[in-house]
Amino acid sequence: MKGTDFVGGLAKGLKVIEAFGDTTRRLAIADAANTTGLDRATARRCLLTLAELGYADYDGKFFTLTPRILRLGHAYLLATPLPLIVQPVLDRLAETIHQSASASVLDDTEIVYVARASQQRVMSINLTPGSRLPAYCASMGRVLLSALPEADARARLERSELRALTPHTRTEIEGLMAELALVRDQGYAVIDQELELGLCSLAVPLHDDRGHVVAAINIGAPAAQIAASEMAGRFLGPLKQAAATLRPRLR
Numbered sequence: 163m164k165g166t167d168f169v170g171g172l173a174k175g176l177k178v179i180e181a182f183g184d185t186t187r188r189l190a191i192a193d194a195a196n197t198t199g200l201d202r203a204t205a206r207r208c209l210l211t212l213a214e215l216g217y218a219d220y221d222g223k224f225f226t227l228t229p230r231i232l233r234l235g236h237a238y239l240l241a242t243p244l245p246l247i248v249q250p251v252l253d254r255l256a257e258t259i260h261q262s263a264s265a266s267v268l269d270d271t272e273i274v275y276v277a278r279a280s281q282q283r284v285m286s287i288n289l290t291p292g293s294r295l296p297a298y299c300a301s302m303g304r305v306l307l308s309a310l311p312e313a314d315a316r317a318r319l320e321r322s323e324l325r326a327l328t329p330h331t332r333t334e335i336e337g338l339m340a341e342l343a344l345v346r347d348q349g350y351a352v353i354d355q356e357l358e359l360g361l362c363s364l365a366v367p368l369h370d371d372r373g374h375v376v377a378a379i380n381i382g383a384p385a386a387q388i389a390a391s392e393m394a395g396r397f398l399g400p401l402k403q404a405a406a407t408l409r410p411r412l413r
Contacts (some may be wrong), residue, residue, distance in 0.1 A: 301365035354390035
């Protein structure tokens with residue numbers, strides 16, 4: 163329930179900002195209203211306010227975000243030491259195993275990349291800090307979901323758009339909950355081309371110095387070179403060592 167301190171106007175403005183994306187880089191007022199569920203008048207006021215403040219451009223019909231919007235995300239990167247702490251360890255890990263390594267945090271039903279060391283491109287999209295992927299079919303997402311209370315994890319899966327991104331993607335909630343239980347027990351997650359064909363990945367949790375899971379790190383490899391069944395045997399040791407190195411630094 164929203165309290166008296168809840169600022170509805172700010173919430174609506176943020177909802178309009180979130181309406182922009184890869185497939186919605188330009189929004190008309192009607193587009194913003196349809197995407198956010200806001201009425202046209204409210205969507206119009208939010209978009210015009212963004213334009214007035216320099217966060218959006220307006221050509222008379224369409225609105226587009228400006229680079230100024232990056233200040234909002236950059237504030238997070240400046241406020242949290244996680245990317246700066248993790249990046250050097252990921253760099254060394256990637257150089258040692260000659261595969262790409264990444265770190266992410268959980269944001270509701272998605273993971274958000276906070277650091278990445280790329281040895282080779284194994285996905286069709288270019289992953290950088292700030293990139294988002296659905297948690298249910300990503301190795302880091304499953305690690306982070308498995309660290310939640312079961313009721314919370316289930317609720318997030320129920321809020322997710324469980325689409326089959328490949329023929330291998332698991333989309334049944336009960337099957338995913340069983341997979342999360344396995345990940346919780348074994349301490350790592352392996353994904354076999356569920357997120358994208360040709361990609362296998364292995365992830366482990368990152369604990370802070372009090373034992374709380376604060377992020378996840380993973381290794382991605384081409385399925386044509388390394389089978390998913392071989393990922394843990396080849397890379398779990400180095401990945402766990404990287405996590406152990408980071409633990410006392412995360413407070």
